[in-house]
Amino acid sequence: xxxxxxxxxxxxxxxxxxxxxxxxxxxxxxxxxxxxxxxxxxxxxxxxxxxxxxxxxxxxxxxxxxxxxxxxxxxxxxxxxxxxxxxxxxxxxxxxxxxxxxxxxxxxxxxxxxxxxxxxxxxxxxxxxxxxxxxxxxxxxxxxxxxxxxxxxxxxxxxxxxxxxxxxxxxxxxxxxxxxxxxxxxxxxxxxxxxxxxxxxxxxxxxxxxxxxxxxxxxxxxxxxxxxxxxxxxxxxxxxxxxxxxxxxxxxxxxxxxxxxxxxxxxxxxxxxxxxxxxxxxxxxxxxxxxxxxxxxxxxxxxxxxxxxxxxxxxxxxxxxxxxxxx
Numbered sequence: 001x002x003x004x005x006x007x008x009x010x011x012x013x014x015x016x017x018x019x020x021x022x023x024x025x026x027x028x029x030x031x032x033x034x035x036x037x038x039x040x041x042x043x044x045x046x047x048x049x050x051x052x053x054x055x056x057x058x059x060x061x062x063x064x065x066x067x068x069x070x071x072x073x074x075x076x077x078x079x080x081x082x083x084x085x086x087x088x089x090x091x092x093x094x095x096x097x098x099x100x101x102x103x104x105x106x107x108x109x110x111x112x113x114x115x116x117x118x119x120x121x122x123x124x125x126x127x128x129x130x131x132x133x134x135x136x137x138x139x140x141x142x143x144x145x146x147x148x149x150x151x152x153x154x155x156x157x158x159x160x161x162x163x164x165x166x167x168x169x170x171x172x173x174x175x176x177x178x179x180x181x182x183x184x185x186x187x188x189x190x191x192x193x194x195x196x197x198x199x200x201x202x203x204x205x206x207x208x209x210x211x212x213x214x215x216x217x218x219x220x221x222x223x224x225x226x227x228x229x230x231x232x233x234x235x236x237x238x239x240x241x242x243x244x245x246x247x248x249x250x251x252x253x254x255x256x257x258x259x260x261x262x263x264x265x266x267x268x269x270x271x272x273x274x275x276x277x278x279x280x281x282x283x284x285x286x287x288x289x290x291x292x293x294x295x296x297x298x299x300x301x302x303x304x305x306x307x308x309x310x311x312x313x314x315x316x317x318x319x320x321x322x323x324x325x326x327x
Contacts, residue, residue: 001043001297006278008200009175011115011146013076015272016294017046017204019283024057027285032061033069034287040070042294048178048204048281050080050120051105063110078116078204079105080150080178082123093123098134102143117144118178121151128156132163132171139172148176148201154191161199176202176278182271183248183313184210184240190321193276202278205271209282213240214267216253251312255305265296270309273301 003012018039023032036047049058059079066072081101082093092098098119106112117138119131138144149160157177164171177196179188181203188203196203209215218241249263256263271280284290301309 007202013046014044017279017281019281020049020058024054038287046076048078059108076115080118080120082120091121091123093131095134118148146175150178158195178204181205182210186315205280208271208280216263
C-alpha cells in the first residue's frame, strides 16, 4: 500500500487507515485479529483508536494483538483523548484530564508511546492554550511522537495550528485533523479543508463510506445485519437515507458498473484521492469486508468520473464560504 506523509511532517502512514470504533463491543478479539492481520498483509500501517471506543476495550484489544500478532514497529498507532462519558460535559480537554487519559491509554495499549495522539474534540470550557500545552508536554516526555486534533471546525483548527506555529518556545506542529468526509458529507470543504491545506495539516477522513450508505447496501431497503437495522446505530445512519443521498448513491453505483468494480471501492477511491487527504479511516465488520475494501489500492478513478461525482454531490457554498469575487 502506498505511504503518504501526514501533513507537513516526516511521519508516513498507509493511505488507508484501519478504524477500531467497534472493537471490544461489536468486534471480538478473533475478528479483530483477522482484520489487523489482513490490514498488515496488505501493507497497512495506520491503526486508529480512542480511549472511549468500547469504554477502553478497543485500546485494550489492540494492545493484546500488537507484539503477539504484528510487530509494534510495523504500525502507526493513533489514539485520542478528550471525550468523556458525562452528560453534563461531553468534552474535557483540560491539561489534567488529557495527560491522565494518555497514561491510561498507554497502559491499555501495552506500549510506552503512541505515534499519533489526537485531541478528540474542541473544549469550550478549557483555554485552548492549556489544551495545547498538554500536547507539548506529551510530546516532550516521549509518550507521543506526533499530535493532531479531531472534530475541530475551521476557526478552531486554524487557531490551534497557528498558536503552535507562532507561540514562543518549542511547540508541537499539528500533524493531522480527523473529520467526517465522504461523498455524502462534504461540509469540511467550506472552511476546515482550506485551513488544513494552508497550514500543512493532513486530513484523516472518518466515515469515508457515508456511514456505510455509499456501499449501496441500503438501495433496496435496510439489511437485517446492517448498522441501519441496529437499534443503537440506526440514528447514526438515518440522516444519509434521504432522497439527496440516494441520488449520490445511484451515481456511485453507475460509476462502479462502468468500471467493473464495487460502489464501495468507487466511494473510497474518491475520498482517498481528494486534495489534503492523508488516509481515510475505514471500519469493517469482518476481515472479508476489509479485504474487499483494501483492494481499492489498484483503483484510480478517471477524471471524468471524479468530475461527475463531484457535481452530483456538490455542497452549497454561499457567502462568505465562497470567494466573494465570484458571486
